[in-house]
Amino acid sequence: MAAFTIIVNGTTHRVDADPAMPLLWVLRDRLNLTGTKYGCGAGACGACTVLQGDRAIRSCTMTLAAAAGQSFTTIEGLSPRGTDPCQRAWIDEDVAQCGYCQPGMIITAAALLRANASPTAADIDTAFAGHICRCGTYTRLRAAVHRAAEYSK
Amino acid sequence: MSTRRQFLRDSAGALIVAWRWSGVPLSAFAPATDTALEPNAYLRVDGSGEVTLWVTRLEMGQGVRTLLPTILAEELGADWSKVRIEQASPGGRFKGIELHTSGSGSSSGAYRRLRTSAAAARDMLIAAAAKAWSVETASCRAERGWIVHEPSGRRRSFGSLAASASKQPVPEQPRLKDPASFTLLGKPMKRVDGPAIVTGRAIYGIDVRVPGMLFASIERAPTLGGALVRFDADAALRVPGVRHVVPVTRGILPGVAVVADDNWSALRGRAALTIEWASRPGPPFESEQYLAALPSACDRATFKVRHEGDAIAAMEAAASHYDASYLFPFQAHAPMEPMNCTADVRADRAEIWAPTQTDVRTIAQIVKVTGLPESAVTLHCVMMGGGFGRRLFADYAAEAVEISKAIVRPVQVTWTREDDMRCGYFQPATAERFTAGFDAAGALTALIHKTTASDLTIYDIHDGRNIWTAPPKPARGADDYEKDQSPWGAYDTPYEFPALRVDCADVTSAVPVGPWRAVEYPSTVFARESFLDEIAHRTGRDPIAFRLDLLPRDSRKVGPYTIDRARLARVLEQARERTGWSTPASARPGRRSGRGVAANVYHAGSYLAMVAEVSVADDLSDLRVHRLTTVVDCGIALNPLGVIGQTESGITWGLTAALLGKIDFKADAPVQKNFSDYHVMRIGQMPELDTVLLDSGASPGGFGEHPVPLVAPAIANALFAATGIRVRQLPLRLNQRPA
Numbered sequence: 001m002a003a004f005t006i007i008v009n010g011t012t013h014r015v016d017a018d019p020a021m022p023l024l025w026v027l028r029d030r031l032n033l034t035g036t037k038y039g040c041g042a043g044a045c046g047a048c049t050v051l052q053g054d055r056a057i058r059s060c061t062m063t064l065a066a067a068a069g070q071s072f073t074t075i076e077g078l079s080p081r082g083t084d085p086c087q088r089a090w091i092d093e094d095v096a097q098c099g100y101c102q103p104g105m106i107i108t109a110a111a112l113l114r115a116n117a118s119p120t121a122a123d124i125d126t127a128f129a130g131h132i133c134r135c136g137t138y139t140r141l142r143a144a145v146h147r148a149a150e151y152s153k
Numbered sequence: 154m155s156t157r158r159q160f161l162r163d164s165a166g167a168l169i170v171a172w173r174w175s176g177v178p179l180s181a182f183a184p185a186t187d188t189a190l191e192p193n194a195y196l197r198v199d200g201s202g203e204v205t206l207w208v209t210r211l212e213m214g215q216g217v218r219t220l221l222p223t224i225l226a227e228e229l230g231a232d233w234s235k236v237r238i239e240q241a242s243p244g245g246r247f248k249g250i251e252l253h254t255s256g257s258g259s260s261s262g263a264y265r266r267l268r269t270s271a272a273a274a275r276d277m278l279i280a281a282a283a284k285a286w287s288v289e290t291a292s293c294r295a296e297r298g299w300i301v302h303e304p305s306g307r308r309r310s311f312g313s314l315a316a317s318a319s320k321q322p323v324p325e326q327p328r329l330k331d332p333a334s335f336t337l338l339g340k341p342m343k344r345v346d347g348p349a350i351v352t353g354r355a356i357y358g359i360d361v362r363v364p365g366m367l368f369a370s371i372e373r374a375p376t377l378g379g380a381l382v383r384f385d386a387d388a389a390l391r392v393p394g395v396r397h398v399v400p401v402t403r404g405i406l407p408g409v410a411v412v413a414d415d416n417w418s419a420l421r422g423r424a425a426l427t428i429e430w431a432s433r434p435g436p437p438f439e440s441e442q443y444l445a446a447l448p449s450a451c452d453r454a455t456f457k458v459r460h461e462g463d464a465i466a467a468m469e470a471a472a473s474h475y476d477a478s479y480l481f482p483f484q485a486h487a488p489m490e491p492m493n494c495t496a497d498v499r500a501d502r503a504e505i506w507a508p509t510q511t512d513v514r515t516i517a518q519i520v521k522v523t524g525l526p527e528s529a530v531t532l533h534c535v536m537m538g539g540g541f542g543r544r545l546f547a548d549y550a551a552e553a554v555e556i557s558k559a560i561v562r563p564v565q566v567t568w569t570r571e572d573d574m575r576c577g578y579f580q581p582a583t584a585e586r587f588t589a590g591f592d593a594a595g596a597l598t599a600l601i602h603k604t605t606a607s608d609l610t611i612y613d614i615h616d617g618r619n620i621w622t623a624p625p626k627p628a629r630g631a632d633d634y635e636k637d638q639s640p641w642g643a644y645d646t647p648y649e650f651p652a653l654r655v656d657c658a659d660v661t662s663a664v665p666v667g668p669w670r671a672v673e674y675p676s677t678v679f680a681r682e683s684f685l686d687e688i689a690h691r692t693g694r695d696p697i698a699f700r701l702d703l704l705p706r707d708s709r710k711v712g713p714y715t716i717d718r719a720r721l722a723r724v725l726e727q728a729r730e731r732t733g734w735s736t737p738a739s740a741r742p743g744r745r746s747g748r749g750v751a752a753n754v755y756h757a758g759s760y761l762a763m764v765a766e767v768s769v770a771d772d773l774s775d776l777r778v779h780r781l782t783t784v785v786d787c788g789i790a791l792n793p794l795g796v797i798g799q800t801e802s803g804i805t806w807g808l809t810a811a812l813l814g815k816i817d818f819k820a821d822a823p824v825q826k827n828f829s830d831y832h833v834m835r836i837g838q839m840p841e842l843d844t845v846l847l848d849s850g851a852s853p854g855g856f857g858e859h860p861v862p863l864v865a866p867a868i869a870n871a872l873f874a875a876t877g878i879r880v881r882q883l884p885l886r887l888n889q890r891p892a
Contacts, residue, residue, distance in 0.1 A: 001393055018393065021417040029368065029415035034360035035353020037538070038416075039489050040570040044828040047489060075353035087351040094343045094794055097802055098214030099350035100357055100489040100538025125837040132828055134489050134539050135214045136805025138836040140798065 004068040008033065009077025019065035024048045026064050027074060035075035035103045039132070046131030049104035050074050056111035058130075075103035078110060085151035086110050086144070093144040097135035105131055109145050113152055119145060190315040192277060192323045194246050195270045196225055202298065202312025204231045207241045211254040211510055212346070213488075213540035214802070215857050216795040219345045221267060223792065227337040228271035228330055230295025231311070238345055243512040243532050252512040252534055264791070264853055265329070272327035274318075281318035282309050332789065332850075341794035346536070357536045358508030359567055361495040366563035369556055370419040371401055372426055373408035373576055376821035377663045378433030378621030381407040388425040394418025398426070399559045403522050403551035405576050405620075405665060410556050412564055420569070433621050437821035438663040440483060444582055447605060447660065448478040451586040454603035454656035456634045458644050459711070462652030464590075467599035471590030475691060477684055478587075480882040481676035482815035484580035484669055485823075485831060490538020491573040494553035497563035502529045504563075505554065508537040510544040518547040522554045541806075542668040546578050570827050577823075578667025579816055581607035581660075585643075585680030589688050597688065599652040604643045604677060605660045606634070609668055620665055629659060638712050642677030642862060647716045647754040648685075648703035664818060670806050674753065674862035679883065682751040682866035687879060696750050696870065697729045714757035720849055721760045724784040725752055727847060728762040732782045738875070739779070744768040746779075749870025751863040758854025759787040765840075765867035769875050773887050778808070778840040778868055783860055785844065788851035799857045800844050807864025808840075809833045812884050 003016045006023075008031060015030055022041075027033045027050070036059055039047030043061040050059045051073035059072075078084045082091075086109040096102045105128065112119055112127040119127070124145050133141070191197040197205045206222040222238045225231075241247045275295045282300040283290040292303050299308045332338070349355040374380060386398035389411050397412040411422035468474065495506040496519075503523050509515045512534055519530050537544055553566040568576070583605050590599040608626065630636075634657050638644045643655050669675075689699035706719040728734070728750065738746035746768040754760050766780045781804055790796045813832040817824040825831035865883055873879050878887060 017415075018417060018421065021415075025415060025417040029417070032362065033353075034356070034362070037357075037489070038359065038491070038567070040828050042570070042827050042829055045489070045570075075351075078352075082348055082352040090351045091343065091347045094341075094347065094798065096214075096344060096347055096350040097216070097798060098212075098489065098537060098539045099346060099355055102350050103353045106351055128836045132489065132833055132835060134487060134541070134806075134833065136802040136808075136834065137798070138805065138834075138839045139801055139842055141836065 004064050006064070006067050006069070007071040009073055015064060017064055019063060021064045023050070023059040023062045023064060023067045023072070026067070027059060033074050033076055037100055037103060039101065043130070045101070046108065047101045047104045049107045051107055051111055054111060054114045056108045075107060078106065084110060085148040086113065088151055089144040089148035093140045093147060095137050095140040095144045097137055101131065101133045105133070105141060109148055112145065113149055117152065118149055187319055188316045190274055190277060190318045192273045193270045194250060195267065196229065196274055198274065198278070198311045198315045198318070200312055200315050202310050203237060204229070204235065204298070204311065205237045205239055207239050207247070209241045209247065209250055209252055211252055211534050211537065213254070213510065213537035213544070215799060216344060216792065217254065219342055220792050220795060222345070223337050223342050224264060224267045225271040227335055228268040229275050230297065232298035233337055235298065240534070242534060243516060254510045268329050269327060272329055273324050276324050276327045277318040277321040278311055278314050280321040281314045285309070285317065338791050339789065339793070342792045343794065355536060357490050357538050358495070358506060359490055359493045359538070361506040361535060361565065363495060363497060363506070363563040366495065366497075366565055367396060367412045367414065367560070368416045368419050369410045369412045369564050369566045370416065370423045370569065371404070371408040371410045371552060371566060371572070372423050372428060373404065373406040373572065374430050376430070376432050377438055377818070378821070379406060380431040380433070381409065382429040382431050384409050384429070385427040388427065389422040392418060392422040392425055395422035397560050398422070399556055401552050401555055403555045405548045405578075410552070410566070412556060412560060416567055432821060433663070438818050439820070440582065440818040443662055444480055444482065447480065447582060447584040448586060450605045450658045450660050451478065451584055451603035454605070454658040455631070456629060456657040456659065457632050458604070458634045458640065458655035458657050460654050461650070464599040464601050464652040464654035467652040468588065468590040468601060471598050472593040473591045474588060475591070475688060476586065476588040477687055477881060479585045479680035479683060481583045481679060482883060483582045483664060483818070484810060484814050485574050485577050485816050485825070486541045486543035486669060487574060487828070487831060487833065488537070488539025488541055488543060491568040491570055492543070492549035493565065493567040494550045495563065495565040496550070496553040496557035498523055498554055498557040499561065501525070502531070503554065504531045504533070505550060506533045506535050507550045508535050508544060509547065509550065510537070510540045511547065514545070515547040515550045518551040519554050522551050523558055541670045543578065546667060574826060574831055575823050578665045580669035581664070581666040583607075583673070583676040585677060587680060587684040589684070591692070595692050597651065600650045602643055602655045602681070603658070604640055604655065605658045606640045606673065607660055607666045609666055621663065638714070640673035640677055642674040642681065642753065645711050645714055645716065645754065645757065646681060647718055647721050648700070649705055649709070649718070650703065663821065670803070671858040671861040674755065674858070675807070675810055675865070678751070678753045678862035679865045679869070682753070682863070683869050683881065686749065686866070686870040686873065690873070697725055697734060700725055700750070700752060716754055716757045717760070717851070720786050720851070721752055721754055721762070724760050724762040724786050724847060725750070727784045727845065728764045728782055731784065731843070731845065732764040732766070734764065738766050741768050744770055745875040747871045747874030747876070749867050749872065749874055751866035751870065753862055755855055755859040758852070759785065759856060759859040761785050761859055761863055763860065763863040763867045765864070765871040767868055767871040767875055769872065769887065773876060773878070776812070776872065776885065776887065778812070780841040780843060781864065781867065782843040783845065783863070784847060785856070785859070786847040786849045787854040787856045787859065788849060789853050790846050790848055791853055793846055796846060796856045797844050800860050801842055803858060803860035804842060804864055805834050805839070807861040808838070810861070810883060811865035811868050812838070815884055
């Protein structure tokens with residue numbers, strides 16, 4: 001056990017835990033931010049995606065020690081009232097089915113749009129290659145990213 | 154114990170909006186107050202005008218939390234923008250109403266039942282208003298939260314009428330609205346949970362937090378039927394944060410649970426366990442050998458499924474024959490949210506939070522494990538991150554209850570993805586054999602279909618059996634399959650053959666099996682639609698024209714089903730037209746292209762045709778699916794946005810089965826462990842989806858599972874059109890030996 005400091009959604013947290021504890025479990029079990037989901041624990045599904053700065057990362061494969069001192073944004077912190085262009089586009093395209101994988105998808109969409117204001121379909125496929133949705137919302141997801149890009153302009 | 158049919162009906166519709174009505178009379182519900190109008194359990198109109206609509210099914214992505222309130226609001230005449238939607242929990246207000254979510258073929262009954270419940274409330278509001286105004290009820294109508302007297306234009310709000318309406322007699326058979334006047338049903342309605350989902354506020358089972366709760370992870374026997382011999386918990390208990398180590402006996406496999414302050418500590422403690430396991434007696438299960446031998450099981454198909462005419466005599470008299478066998482592998486459900494459950498068991502009560510498709514079976518497990526009466530059990534059915542049939546088993550709830558009972562504290566058990574993939578109730582591997590007989594002119598004279606089926610109740614823990622050591626269930630009766638109208642897709646084949654014989658063989662293995670999205674249709678329809686394609690090509694017929702010739706444009710009774718074959722013909726014709734079927738598939742340099750078709754009727758309620766366009770590199774590598782055109786007639790599309798979403802969802806599921814998914818077993822254990830080796834569809838592999846709804850105006854059919862079975866045969870048939878190679882085994886591989 002050791003003490004670490006991480007910044008999540010603008011708030012600084014001191015976490016006393018195993019340095020090897022994945023950021024995912026820090027968020028969910030210690031900070032009670034359950035919007036970030038566990039899907040595979042192996043970086044293979046994208047359900048646990050959060051923003052590290054402007055970059056989408058898998059919180060299930062980043063240790064607390066590696067996360068120390070860094071600043072993260074989870075789905076809860078993306079916008080105070082769900083007004084981020086990605087969240088609005090997700091609603092307007094009615095993307096979610098079971099919805100479990102969607103916070104991770106929305107975070108990846110937000111990261112994509114910060115790096116690329118007008119992503120092509122191929123850009124979207126590349127950005128989401130590491131994500132899985134078992135409900136099969138992929139076609140609406142693509143449309144939502146295009147729509148979010150419009151909203152961002 | 155449920156019959157197979159009951160179990161399948163209960164189990165099938167992982168994503169279907171349909172259910173069995175439990176038969177509570179409308180007037181049986183006793184309202185809590187006399188200032189509110191609540192003639193039944195489904196809704197309440199408060200004196201303040203607030204309208205509360207209860208969702209009496211469980212949400213796993215299929216949209217019931219949106220659709221069911223829409224049905225109620227439509228018939229009530231409520232203002233949709235102001236209704237409050239509440240999730241029903243078992244018992245209490247909903248005593249006698251099963252929330253169990255699955256089943257199929259009964260959606261029209263459910264649709265009517267909810268409408269009737271809301272119409273009763275509406276008519277009571279109208280009666281109260283008419284009395285107050287001394288006018289005829291026929292001159293009043295409900296509109297967006299108001300009762301309006303048409304001739305005078307007078308209006309009164311629902312809230313101002315609630316108390317007086319509650320004193321009106323509850324009409325037993327209220328008149329239902331003319332669908333032509335619907336203002337909500339038939340319109341695209343967005344998911345009511347959308348805002349909660351996109352902000353991370355939606356609470357799934359895994360997100361439940363209870364004061365004082367601990368987290369548990371279970372190491373289960375590594376092999377099918379494995380047993381716990383002994384374990385050493387010392388090292389695990391030394392891991393910081395670990396509080397308890399307890400054996401678990403109530404799940405699918407025996408195990409040892411490590412209970413800790415958080416998930417990570419539980420996982421670390423679990424890794425530190427020393428456990429000795431025993432394997433079950435007998436040779437270990439190897440799926441490769443099992444699959445190789447499975448087609449020969451068709452020779453033992455003696456259970457009658459459907460016999461029409463004398464197919465055996467017709468086959469003997471035939472001038473020529475053709476036969477082929479098809480194989481469907483074991484499959485995992487792998488919903489994105491792994492199995493989990495939160496339990497707080499005390500000496501005199503138990504409170505459980507379960508992401509489950511089945512309140513009924515979960516409560517039965519809680520009662521069994523705790524020994525408490527049902528009245529001491531509170532079950533909260535929370536949102537599911539997918540279900541697909543896996544959550545019709547309550548094994549994961551039983552484990553959580555067992556652990557909480559042992560440590561007398563609330564505990565959440567979360568399965569790892571590896572646990573979830575390894576300890577499944579898998580879609581059973583299945584073989585199908587078809588034989589066709591032809592006369593001297595080459596016309597089809599008889600069809601024989603021999604299928605294999607696994608008893609999906611055999612590994613059900615709910616009747617208290619140890620699934621690997623219990624004696625086999627009594628042999629099935631010779632006509633049990635026919636009575637059960639199964640296997641689906643074999644029993645209810647929509648085509649008319651001069652003579653037809655469908656028989657089934659029971660097969661079992663050491664693999665626990667259960668219902669998976671679309672249950673038996675994926676295997677039976679893959680085989681049937683592939684075989685029809687084979688014989689169309691062999692007899693020089695166009696595959697769509699060949700199918701249309703097998704579809705007289707009439708309705709045909711098959712057991713309880715009335716199959717409207719004109720509806721199936723219509724979706725086939727539409728698919729033909731929409732895809733430019735008679736023109737060649739798009740030329741792609743260095744590649745061979747082709748189109749293939751498949752069609753099916755899902756429980757006589759949903760009629761589908763699908764055309765796949767695929768291409769393969771000239772060296773026969775790199776199969777790509779470019780486009781899937783799906784024409785769907787599922788009757789009235791109550792929420793077209795939902796129907797199209799569910800259709801795309803089912804297609805994606807079918808694509809995984811067609812191209813990627815399978816679970817292999819070696820030495821009594823599943824080979825695939827996580828999404829890194831159990832491959833499922835990802836965005837970059839998705840073809841263009843062109844989905845067309847044909848609204849026939851018929852009663853609503855299921856719309857979540859219906860497209861799953863068509864994908865593999867449409868692609869296999871397109872692959873044949875492109876290459877001349879027939880692949881008869883899933884997932885489709887070009888280097889397979891013929892089955």
